[in-house]
Amino acid sequence: MLPWIGLALLSVSWLVGLGYYHLADKTAWAAAAASGVVCLTAFRVRLPSTRDLVAALALSLPACWVARWPYRAGMVLLAAGLAAAATGRVLGQFFDRSSATREVFQALEASRRARALNAACQWGAAMLVSASVLIAQGLGLEVYMAATARSHELPGPLAQTLGAAAKALSIDSAVHGSQLAAFSMRKIHFFGATWEWFLDPATLGFLLGGVILIAWHVAAGGGGSPTGRQWASGAAIALVLTVVAWLPVRAALLLSLYLHEVLRVDYDAPLEAMRRFWSTPTHLFLLLPAVLLAWRLAPLRSKGSGASVAAGGDGFPEIEAPTPQGRKTPGLAAPSLASRRRGWAAIALVLAGVGAFTAGVVWDPVGRRKAGRVVIEEHHPEGDKQWERTDKPFDTTWYGHLSGYNYYCIYDYMTRFYDVARRTEPLSDAALADCDVLIVKVPTRPYAPREIEAIERFVDRGGGLMLVGEHTNVFHSGTYLNSIARRFGFTFRHDCLFGVDKVFEQRYEPPVVPHPIVQHVLWMDFATSCSIAPEQSTGRAAIRSVGLKSLMADYHVGNFYPKPDDSPEMRYGAFVQLWTMRRGRGRIAAFTDSTIFSNFCVFEPGKKELWMGIVEWLNHQPPARDPRWPLTIAGTALVLVVLLQTRRWPGARLVLLAAGTLGWAAAALGVRAYAARAMPYPEPIRPYVQVNLDRTVSDVRLPRNGFISIDSTDYGVFERWILRLGYFTARRTHPEVWDGDMIVLLEPTRPVSPEYRAALVRFVDHGGKLLVIDAPRGARRRVASPRQAALGAEEGLGNAGAGSAAEFGGEEFDPKADDLAGPATSTTNALIEPFGMSVDHAAVVGDARTTLVSSEGWPAVPSYAAVVVRGGRPFAWVGDQPVAASLSVGNRGGSVTVVGFGARFRDDRMGGSGDIEPDKAADKTLLSVYEWEYSLLRAIVEGKPLGRSGGPPRAASGK
Structure with missing residues (x-):
């Protein structure tokens, strides 16, 4: 059972390591990951030959440098495990082959030496298994985040399954669309029927890791045989069915815990039971039944495999004590490559395949730079409703709220790099004829159908379109923007994104391979944004964030700003905040937080770099043919072919896994270097201070x-x-x-x-x-708290960015x-x-x-x-x-x-x-x-x- 417990700990470590629901906690993450590795020392595997271990170690080292935490943990454990196992194997062989060593250590018990060297291999093997599990989980979670950021809603049949599970526990509930209503004495609670509730990241990680454990287990017992493959298929199917059967029960139990906490709250006290859905200990607790079921229904015991590989055995890949004749008895170590040339060919193909696949996923071809003619749409028939204006200077004579709440400074800054103009008449083909990039920001007027059609044609001809939205559809900006965005297959949600722990704070740091738009952003603070629903559009999230919760607009408030309390109808997890896509010969970039480009904060770290990155990316013409899909397909095919051809190579999985990490690292560095060279920060064409x-x-x-x-x-x-x-x-x-x-x-x-x-x-x-x-x-005095600042900001209708206040810390006043x-x-x-x-x-x-x-x-x-x-x-x-x-x-x-x-x-x-x-x-x-x-x-x-x-x-x- 210990290996399954270790797998559960590794699975929940991602929640605290990524900050998926709460702020990232390095201490909790390290404790969970380390505990998982310790538990996996009870898992018995077969190690490859010394030559394969050393080769894999050399291949795995670059990824340790390129990856970032917590993803780096898998890379580091892979290298550390290979180093420990190789060290134990080499020392064992040295002791056995050196007569001088035998004479020096003849007073020592041979079994003691063997136990010490076996321990090195044992810990090395545990780290190797943990590394492969973490790498698989990391890849799976990337897919999960990308999918749920598009849509959190469950399909109808699965939502009905949630309702049936709740009724089975005698919970008075009903399902309508993507909502589940549950009754309590306090109120009726409307829950979002979401993927995060039904299939949470920890359970997904447990399922993926379980498949990896089964693969390791079969390899340790001669999994290349038909019997081993048959057992592996049966165990994997049993694991999947076990987890799938547990999912609705788990969701219903979580709902029961929520309603139980609601019953314990005083009638007039605020409800905070929703935090149970984000609790890491709760997610770990709800994995324990899956651990027990997997232990019983998918036991790590291979019948007829020809080797004793039961989990929790009393040894690991044995390093035997020398016989009286000085010869080593056969251990579990697998032989080395039969053909060195074929082995290196397989490594090269996997390296190329993973590199191609990685490039296909993360690469965004920049294309040819255009002339840099930027147009900002400023047609406002009702001037008193104009928002984020660019035409009134932020100078030494104009003070007050609106002087800071406009885009004059970023407009002025942009004129030092591009030829910028304002369009104060309705948009048309003629108005966009001399334009390379069109910026449409928080509009406060509806667009006529002919204007929207002109924008479509502009993009199809090769123009770049920048859409800047704001939270909650304030001033109907979301409605007016969506009349344009829907033509390209996505929409701005009418919501607010808050941090789960620190409501008014969200810090963004680009990933290890950033989109070209954000490559010059070291870090950046969001104010309060909405989110984007990509729906069925094909594109890429240039900014995708976790640790957020979404509340829809409150139309009873002047600026539609909802009270940021925890409520069951909110969505939580991953969200898209900057969406990019191609259309025809042009490009579209849609951003969700207009506030951060206002005069009062646009020159804080990362914000002007983001604005300029969007404009510069849109000022490039994408290549006529997109090479990313061919790269992805070719890379996948290469890896599959190699895996099939090397299934009889005992050490193939580890060596090829290490080669895959090298391919990923090389592609990541290559794509970053390409983006930096193809799209550097623009050079100024006019002087500035x-x-x-x-x-x-x-x-x-x-x-x-x-x-x-x-x-x-x-x-x-x-x-x-x-x-x-x-x-x-x-x-x-x-x-x-x-x-x-x-x-x-x-x-x-x-x-x-x-x-x-x-x-x-x-x-x-x-x-x-x-x-x-x-x-x-x-x-130094302490500034106002985030809630105090937000409440103060909400008093003014003009504060579309209310809630952007943040606590800076410092000494007490x-x-x-x-x-x-x-x-x-x-x-x-x-x-x-x-x-x-x-x-x-x-x-x-x-x-x-x-x-x-x-x-x-x-x-x-x-x-x-x-x-x-x-x-x-x-x-x-x-x-x-x-x-x-x-x-x-x-x-x-x-x-x-x-x-x-x-x-x-x-x-x-x-x-x-x-x-x-x-x-x-x-x-x-x-x-x-x-x-x-x-x-x-x-x-x-x-x-x-x-x-x-x-x-x-x-x-x-x-x-």
């Missing part, structure tokens, strides 16, 4: 999805206001941080390495601009703390010392009642606490103490500017919100404070000398 905010030595918290708490002591407003000057921001770490025109270091506290400091000096010497903002050691308290130690001086400047953190001057003045004629504003800056040319003072200075470096225009009054630019003193309207704020000095930021940044970027060699202006010298 890039301001990089360093994240290597500065750990100041910056907003996620644009959310800024009103009492935050961070620099979210300061960062966002940089965009108002027409500059573009990016958050970068070393070495990417040096690719901008200007670098901003916000209160640096992390250690400064010699490499980083040398790169900083080179950056400035070559004309780069450096701005260092420091302040007295200040307490101490109301007694002031600007002089805090744990951080500044590393500013380590950075600016090469330039002859320093900050005196012991010399703290000013408070809310003192005035900050400059030599540049900037308006006087309250200073708050500041630190004194030494060296350079001072340009700002509190009293007679310099708190800011600048220095020109070299003859290429480089400069270093150090500001000691950073507390003046913190969020709680810049209005506390990106939606602030300074003329309506209680603090009437806000516009003057903003002018300080604008003037400072303009002077640095434009190379204007700052400061004077003397003291402060006379009018301020006495203050």
Whole structure:
């Protein structure tokens, strides 16, 4: 039974490793996987020859480097198992063949040596079996995620099966379509009849792993014989029938657990029983009956196989003690290749076949680049309903909510790389004649049939179509987009996607072989998106995510935003958030979260890269013939032929499995390299100013999805206001941080390495601009919780992105703390010392009642606490103490500017919100404070000398 228990543990390890329902938990995943491997030491297998083990080990190593966790676990266990088994085998042969060794160790018991070497092989074999199980489960789950992301709904007969199973347990229930209604004293609960409920990922993994165990078991007992093959077929059929018969019972038991928990909840208490459906311990518990049934109905015992291979035996592939004559008795080790040439040919064919299959699945041929003529559809007959507009500049005069909730900044950024135009008239063939990429974003008007037909013809002729949707059909944008999307076979669902654990947080990281669109995205935070139903369309999910739950629109709320509570009607698991496809000679890309491209967050990590990736991919013409299907078919045929031809090679399965991992790794690296070369980040055709905010030595918290708490002591407003000057921001770490025109270091506290400091000096010497903002050691406040932020955002109808708030963490707010308290130690001086400047953190001057003045004629504003800056040319003072200075470096225009009054630019003193309207704020000095930021940044970027060699202006010298 232990092997089946181990299989169950490996199966549930995927739930916590992938974060399928909850956030990924590395500790729980490692514990489950390790426990599964330990249990599988009771499983007895036949190991191939030493030569085959060594060959397989060499073939398996590259995949360990290429794969990512948790998929890497299978690759690592394969290599580790091969290494352990080969080591045990080689040492055993060395002890047996060396007379000198026998004399040295003659005092030792031969059986003790044999047990030690057998243990190495035993653990090696357990890791090999676990590796093959995990690899099979990983492949199966990829197929499962792709299928369920298309549609979570069960076919009608299976939904009726769920209803019958529930009635068999005396649950008052009924099935209609893809919903199952169950009665309780509290209410009627409407469940989605989904694949995740009926056939969950853990049970699927158990079924796939069971087939692998049976294959290993038969191979250990001479499975090449007709008797062995007959037993294998019978055991596999018994396993499948066992699991299939258990599925409806399992689903009904899960429903019973849910209703039992509902009965135990107080009448007015919130219902949270739905979490039982996502509970990893519950999924493991519900696998135990399948374990017992498999143990009894598909026993790992091969009758008439000619060898004792029962699970749980008292040994593993034996390494016998030497006989008195020094000869080794025959063990279970299989002979090596009969023909080395045929063996290498089989390896090469499998490597090629798996590589071709992998390329056929993950490769997206980029094609020929077009002229880069981009059109944004902006025809809005009812102007007051215009959403995410691009035509009003985000500048130093327009403030308020709508100033941040539009696409002007990404439009402006895009004009530096493409020829971009707006279409403010109805779409037609003539309007799209000089267009390569058409962008349709959250429309607030219906499209006439002739406009939709014009879009269809545009795509068929080779155009690229970008559709940008939003959650819940807000402003009917989903309805209007779907009138276009349905022509191409998919739709935007009218739902909201939430994280299961952290409702308003979803971080996306591209897979090991990303779609060309997301290849330049390291990671990215979603706000709140809808999902896409690909239906029967043929395409590829460029972004597919797990750990999400879906709630449909609530039309009783102004922005249709549902309350993100756990309810049985929600769908959960995998969802498509970026769908790509070909149509005729053109391409379509449909994205589901319009909020992240708004001014207030589009320059956060990964978001502008995603936008530019979509546009650039659509700006390429796909090849006339799609080579992916031929590659997939050819690769599959090659592998099947080799497997049939090598069925009598005892060590074939392991060696060919290792060759397959090498083929996958080679194809993955090849496809990535091809995409990087075929579709690099576009080159600018017009100049622009890039301001990089360093994240290597500065750990100041910056907003996620644009959310800024009103009492935050961070620099979210300061960062966002940089965009108002027409500059573009990016958050970068070393070495990417040096690719901008200007670098901003916000209160640096992390250690400064010699490499980083040398790169900083080179950056400035070559004309780069450096701005260092420091302040007295200040307490960090905790921002509002996600729920508080979302509820606050939902009060405004315009907040289509409500729910995008996220908790950043940090220290608890101490109301007694002031600007002089805090744990951080500044590393500013380590950075600016090469330039002859320093900050005196012991010399703290000013408070809310003192005035900050400059030599540049900037308006006087309250200073708050500041630190004194030494060296350079001072340009700002509190009293007679310099708190800011600048220095020109070299003859290429480089400069270093150090500001000691950073507390003046913190969020709680810049209005506390990106939606602030300074003329309506209680603090009437806000516009003057903003002018300080604008003037400072303009002077640095434009190379204007700052400061004077003397003291402060006379009018301020006495203050």
